[in-house]
Amino acid sequence: KKGKALVVAPTFMKGESFWRDLQSMGEEAVLLPERELLSSGFYGGSREIFFERAEVLEKVLRSDATLVVSIKSLAQPVLQAKYWKALRLTFDLNTSMPLEEVTEHLVALGYERSYTTEKVGDFSLRGDILDVFVPGEEYPFRIEFFGDELDSLRLFDPLTQSSVETVHQVVIGAASESMMVKGLEAFPVRSAYEQYAARGLSEDLVKFGGFEQLLFLEESECMTRLEDIYEDFLLRLQSGVEEETQAAEAAHSLLSPEKLRQMIGHVPTLRFSRFHRGGADINLNGSLLPEYKGNFSHLAQALRERKLQGFRQMILIGEKDDILEDFLRGEELFVTRRETQVAEGEIRLVQGHLGMGFLEESEKIALYTRREIFGYARTKARRHFGENTRPIDSFFDLKPGDYVVHVHHGIGKYLGLTQREVDGVMGDYLSIEYKDSDHLMIPTHSLHLIQRYLGSDARTVSLSKLGGKDWQRKKERAQKSIDDMAHELLDLYARRSAEKGFAFGEDTPWQREFEMDFPFEETPDQLRCVEELKADMEKSEPMDRLLCGDVGFGKTEVALRGVFKAAMQSKQSLILVPTTVLAQQHYENIRERFMHYPIKVEMLSRLRTAKERTQILKDVASGAVDVVVGTHMALGKNVTFHDLGLLVIDEEQRFGVAHKEKIRKMKLGVDTLSMSATPIPRTLHMSLGSIRDLSILNDPPKDRYPIQTYITAMDDGILREAVLREVERGGQVYYIYNRIEDMERVLERLRRLLPEIRISYVHGRMNERQLEDTMLAFRAGESDVLLSTTLIETGMDIANVNTILIENAQ
Incomplete structure (x- = not known):
């Protein structure tokens, strides 16, 4: 039947998977993110989520696209x-x-x-020029x-301020569902959803989109x-967190299961189910295929057997899957890439994506x-707002009154x-003021x-004189200091570069x-850094x-x-x-990545028994x-490598002086890669000066939301709801409190406030074994909340922790 369709999934993740499949098959479909608000009176929504929801709901009103939602989103009125x-x-x-009316209207929307239009949802006004960045648009508008x-x-283009095209x-x-509807201007934005629902707005x-x-x-x-x-x-409304009037208003912001059934009762519905008690209108007799988990030989055997049985077989591949085609041809399996109907016994390669295959x-x-x-x-990342943001050293982070440095004028x-x-x-x-009130006008191209001034104390800055020689003399003195230090460090590293290393060959299949x-x-x-790493390894110099x-x-x-x-x-x-803890984490991750290859991975740490370490x-x-994944134990005198070719050091700055000296000796003639999120100044300076090669990962994963940070007064209601919301979606929580003397008191308070939540704690005065055992147990999911001092910064990466609460953050 033709008609505008609404797809409902049990969870957002299952909805997202179905949405990807619809897109892969060429269907026009949009995915509505779930709306998350804390009901304790504290605004806890994500700016990016608001923009995405606004964009999707606008598309629903303007097009016949299929909308995919979770059941939670379906129960939230708009x-x-x-x-x-x-x-x-x-x-x-x-x-x-x-223009005044336009700006008022934009605020209502x-x-x-802001001072400049840099991010989605911003607008700025300079004279008669209005810039506005609309959700869903690649570039902002200049009107x-x-x-x-x-x-x-x-x-x-917000980066260059240059025009892209005329429209x-x-x-x-x-830009948000929290629009200023007449009569509700006095209410806070965070309660807008509740106000709309309570007042019949x-x-x-289903009705909103005309599905x-x-x-x-x-x-x-x-x-x-x-x-x-x-x-x-x-339960949350009845817990006393909300005042009575607030609770009554909030109750309208989520439909009960009974009301939702009444709402959809008149709409033609197609229900998909794996199991059905009665007779179904349509039966699909397909079954799941086994997972071959990278074992191409078993896959080839299955393809060969089904080919002999006359199966029409299709393999969905991505852009980087050519190696699979090469392997199958090597197994004497003829595969095609035609666009005609698949014939009996044919094996067809098709470029595309689906979340799961089947056997009929x-x-x-x-x-x-x-x-x-x-x-x-493997999925292509969903676009999130924020891809047009810039690093902190962007010029457009400047505000009038900031000091800048011009390469020629100071x-x-x-x-x-x-x-x-x-x-x-x-x-x-750009208008730049210099000494004696001289001005320099610089075109945006x-x-x-120009760079931002990075001196330690802006209050003592002396402006340069346009046309004077003082700036030139300062540059010459700085250059001499740099040359002297460079000579010293280059001499140090020249001795290492004279060593001959092993030149690795090109990549294997x-x-x-x-x-x-x-x-x-x-x-x-990531791709650039991998190429830089391989290029270095293929050279004869270490x-x-x-x-x-x-x-x-x-x-x-x-x-x-x-x-x-x-x-x-x-x-x-x-x-x-x-x-x-970090050794155990790396060891598990590496074993999982290498599980399909004949590569033996071992760990040297106190978690191994004496007998295991000897072997x-x-x-x-x-x-x-x-x-070998190891702590400082791997630097012991009794550790001898048969043929060490690569040394990877994670967070080198955290090793002691004696350990660093052993590392330095080990580096001679061995390819070395140091990894750090926060390198010490000397290490970073040597890399920036090209004495050590430097690779930088600036790009976060595209499917990761920006971190949302909120500052508020201590509130038990907010604390309880933030923890419960995270734990209910299967996550874990860090609770940071940096006074060891009072930690027992904080622990008791948390246990009274959250009796249903498992809480563990660590601090720097624990013995090493007890501390690491607790952190490993938390990583294994044996507790929901970890109460800790700031010692968790030592590199423990737990993907399941998505919320951190910091008491006395100042």
Whole structure:
């Protein structure tokens, strides 16, 4: 049946998987993120979530796209569609509207006024020029007025401020669901959803989007989950966190299971279920395929057997899966890439993505995806807002009054952005003030000549004189100091570079297969750093490279590709880490990554018994062990490597002086990769000066939301809800309290406030064994909350911890 469709999944993750499949099959579909608010009176939503929801709901109103939601989102009413349409702004060259009225309207739509328009949801006004960044648009709009008349419309690049293209019409929809509806201006934004629902201004999603049919994925699971969500919602309202009037208003912001059933009762519905008690209208007799988990030989055998049985077999592949085709051809399996109908006994390679394959015996059809072939589904990251943001050293972080340094003219004071006409052409210029009130106007296309002033005390800054020689003399003195230090350090490292190392060969087919096994999409920085690492390893000079990147940016994966390359040349690798917990974490991750390859991985730490350590040392000396993960124990006199080819040091700055001296001796003639999120100044300076090679991971994974940080007064209601929300979605929590003397008191308070939550604690005065045992137990999921001092910064990476509460953060 033709008609606008709404798809409902039990959870957001299952909905996201189905949405990806719809997109892969060419269907126009949008995914609505779940709305999360704390009911304790504290605003706890994510700015990025608001923008994504606003973009999706606008698309629902303007198109016939299929909407995919979780059951939780379906039960959350939204502001009536008529308000979205009435508040929407449309501009063309015939528009006439006072600028003051436009800015008021943008604020009502949820946009935030800022000095420059850099991020989604921002708008700025300079004279008669209005810039606004609309959710869903790649570039912000620049709208120029002449009085109340609109003069020009164009897109511009926020990085360079240059125009991208001229447009004839601009439609500005909501930036947030929390729009300023007439009569509710006095209410805080965080309670807008509740106010809409309580005053009859909201409606269900089915009515909002005019959906003509519903598709339920696992309806029984959906309704069971909604019952749990609603029961917990009522418990929170009755817990005394909310005042009585607030609780009454909040109760309207989530539909009960009974009301939701009534809401969808009149809509034609298709229900999908794995199990059905009665007779189904449609029976699909397919079954799941086994997972081959990277074992191409078993896959080839299954393909061969089904080919003989006359199955039509299709393999969905990605852009980087050419190695699979090469392997199958090597197994004398003929595969095709045609676009005609698949014939009996044919094996067809098709570029695309689905979350899971299937086997249909009666129709003799088999569809294989990455999940069956490799044991996981590699997905392309969903675009999140924030990709157009810039690093902190961007010029547009400057504000009038900040000091800047011009490469030719020296230190000046930034006064702001202004427009000037030069040779009949209007342009944007930066106004810089110098000594004696001299001014320099710099066009925006010359931004590369300017940097922010980074001196320690801006109050003592002396402005340079335009045209004077003082700035030139300062540059010459600085250059001499740099030359002297460089000479000293270069002499130190020249002795190391004179050593001859091992030149690794080019990548093997297994190397390409191993890299293809990575279950995530690499960032551009990761791919660049891997190439830099391999290029160094293939040289005869010993590598000495520093890899810098924030936590979670993928440093370990870069290192593992180097470790794998070393193993392919029968060279051993040592991965040094500062703590036992980190050693255990690396050991487990590396074993999982190498499980399909004949590479033996061992760990040297106190978690091994004396007997196990003795055997490991023998295997390391004989070459039976390929990769060793170890703490300072791996630097002992009794540790002898058969043929060490690569040394990877994680957080080198955390090792002691004696350990660093042993590391320095070990480095001679061995390729070395140091990894750190926070390198010590000397190490970083040597890398920036090209004495040590430097690779930087600037890009976070594209599917990671920015961290949301909130500062509030101590509130037991907020604390309890933040912990419960995280634990209910399967996560864990850090609670940071940095006074060991009072930790027992804080622990008792947390246990009274959260009796149903498992809480453990650690601090620096515990003995090492007890501390590490507690942290390992927390990592294994044996407790929900870890009360700790700041010692957790020592590199323990637990992906399941998504919330951190810091008491007395000052």
